[in-house]
Amino acid sequence: MTFQSIIEEIENNLKMILTDLSVPTISFTVEVAKPGFGDVSSNIAFLLAKEMKKSPKEITQILSEKYSQCVSELVLKTEAHPSGYLNFFADWSKLSELILSQSYLDTFGDVDIGNNSNIVVEHTSVNPNKALHIGHIRNIVVGDTVSRILAKVNYKVNVLNYIDDSGLQVADIIVGFKHFGFNEEPPNGKKFDHYCGDDVYVKTTQKYELDSSLEEIRKNTLKELEDGNSEIAAFGDLITRKVLAGQLQTCWNLNVSYDCLNFESQIIRSGLWSKIFEKLKEMGLIEFENEGKNAQCWVIRGDGNEEDKVIVRSNGTATYIAKDIPYAAWKLGLLDDPFYYQKYDARQPNCKTLWQTSLNGENTNQNFTAKKVVTVIDSRQERLQKIITVLMEKFNSTPDSYVHLGYESVTLSSDTAKTLGLETDGKQAQMSGRKGLYVSADSVCELLKQKITEETKKRHSEMSDSEIEKIAQSVSIGTLRYEMIKQDLDKIITFDLAKSLSLEGDTAPYIQYAYARASRILEKSGITPSIDVDFSLLRENSELDLIKTIGLFNSQVRDAANNFAPKVIARYCHDLAVSFNSFYEHVKVLDSDNDALKSSRICLVNSFNLTLEKALDLLGISAPHKM
């Protein structure tokens, strides 16, 4: 138990007091107090004001007196605040022991929400025709962070990456290679995914604009691509897998791993669509339209004002949403699994085996489906995702089984757009792969790494290159991941190249620096941290504040998981670092002549490090011992 212990104790006592006063049960809050108002506070008196026909001020005094007669382990005293709040002061010698000894356990912060059940998280899902740009990174980092949080709350998480290897975007680069003379080997050792995106894709789409007769070539290529047996399809497979390899390299560099790669081309060829199409007809979830503008089409009826959505066109071809329906149903385990699974040859950051779907082979023992599915896609796809969510609910009659986790897009600041050659009149600009208007993830990582290498060299002239490289890697990835996660999912991130290189304030380096400082204290102390210390010696405000923050880890994890809100953990890491830095300035750990006090403080410093390490791990950020 952690800080939650004292909250529960207070809740129970207050409930008993209510029974005592024979007042009907009401749902009052008991929560961490604002600074300056004790440790815990409750709004209970406000809620009783009507019932008891007294002012909150009077009631809180009555409650405060009553409380002093209760058995309390962790509460030292109560305060009837004139505002009407009932405030509690903790017995820190006991609470510190409780929190700090818990924080030394490997399981600290574990919460059981998932009950060891399966859950699927799908993220990334980028067309394999270009390098990942900074907008994709938001998806990837959100998805990866949510996966880590879900694992912490006792879900068995399967992470999927959907490879959309059969659409128009892929057809476009194939046209580039086959018809416009692009060499299959990139020039000057350029990374293949960058070459396809920056050169082949952008220049091919430019040519379409100049010559509309090329549209025919494009259409034919797409058709051949979708026919699995053609030479073009085989060539497409070769190219997209090479691009994918480049994309995965970027992801792994960001500390992101997957469990399975699902290829769209195989989903199409697996026959899943025709199976679910029949079921949807049987269940009456789709209808054949006899008249109107959608005559001869199969449609999903729109809810209320919504338009009907065409699923199968009058010429018999399935629309784009039709591909998503069997895939969603497959993820939920609602269809017989048509896939065999092969190992993808790679060493991932978490050392887990990466599998990929295949339509032939032997291994069928893998299962990547779950009763609960989270799909991370930006909110521009909300309409489509809503249709799928509603359809899946009707299909398996389980509410909330299919969750679309949406987020707003990443745009470019006008300054950054300008450096890419686009004048925007001071406005932010939407990124576009087609127009070549984007900032690639690899380039941002590289710039950050260079800057951090310089900064580290300035501070540590004695360090070896390999040590500096390790720090630069950890801090650069941390910086990028933190920027992508720290704000709310429904706020647009305006990416500015210059500002993204900032390493001060509310950034990952700030947090990582606190860890490095703490590590240094532990290293220099010559004491092995232990929880066999006198906790009552920790009395300074900055010490108690740090302990309190450490004790809030569990509740923050719970909050983050329940709301799929990765930023909650980001803010928590920042809070921890702020508390620690304040402690660092106010209290000199190693200066003390008092050995008992020194040991207690070392215990606290180590507790901070252990907790921050776990919290940062949920964000996929590592904590360097020096920087």
Next chain:
RNA sequence: GGGCCUAUAGCUCAGCAUGGAUAGAGUGUUGGACUUCUAAUCCAAUGGUCAAGGGAUCGAAGCCCUUUGGGCCCA
């Protein structure tokens, strides 16, 4: 025309789900703190009719309604 998101300090954002105390950070600007456990830090000052209007409430940044600005999706 319909739908979704958004508006809080000069700038970037927390807080809003579950209404109560003094609306918090970062950044910027100004000043201060390194012979000390690492100054990627800390301290102080500065800065807010919480977009506007209305409603319900003892009480609203938060809830309801209307309007406006910005972004996106569909038609």
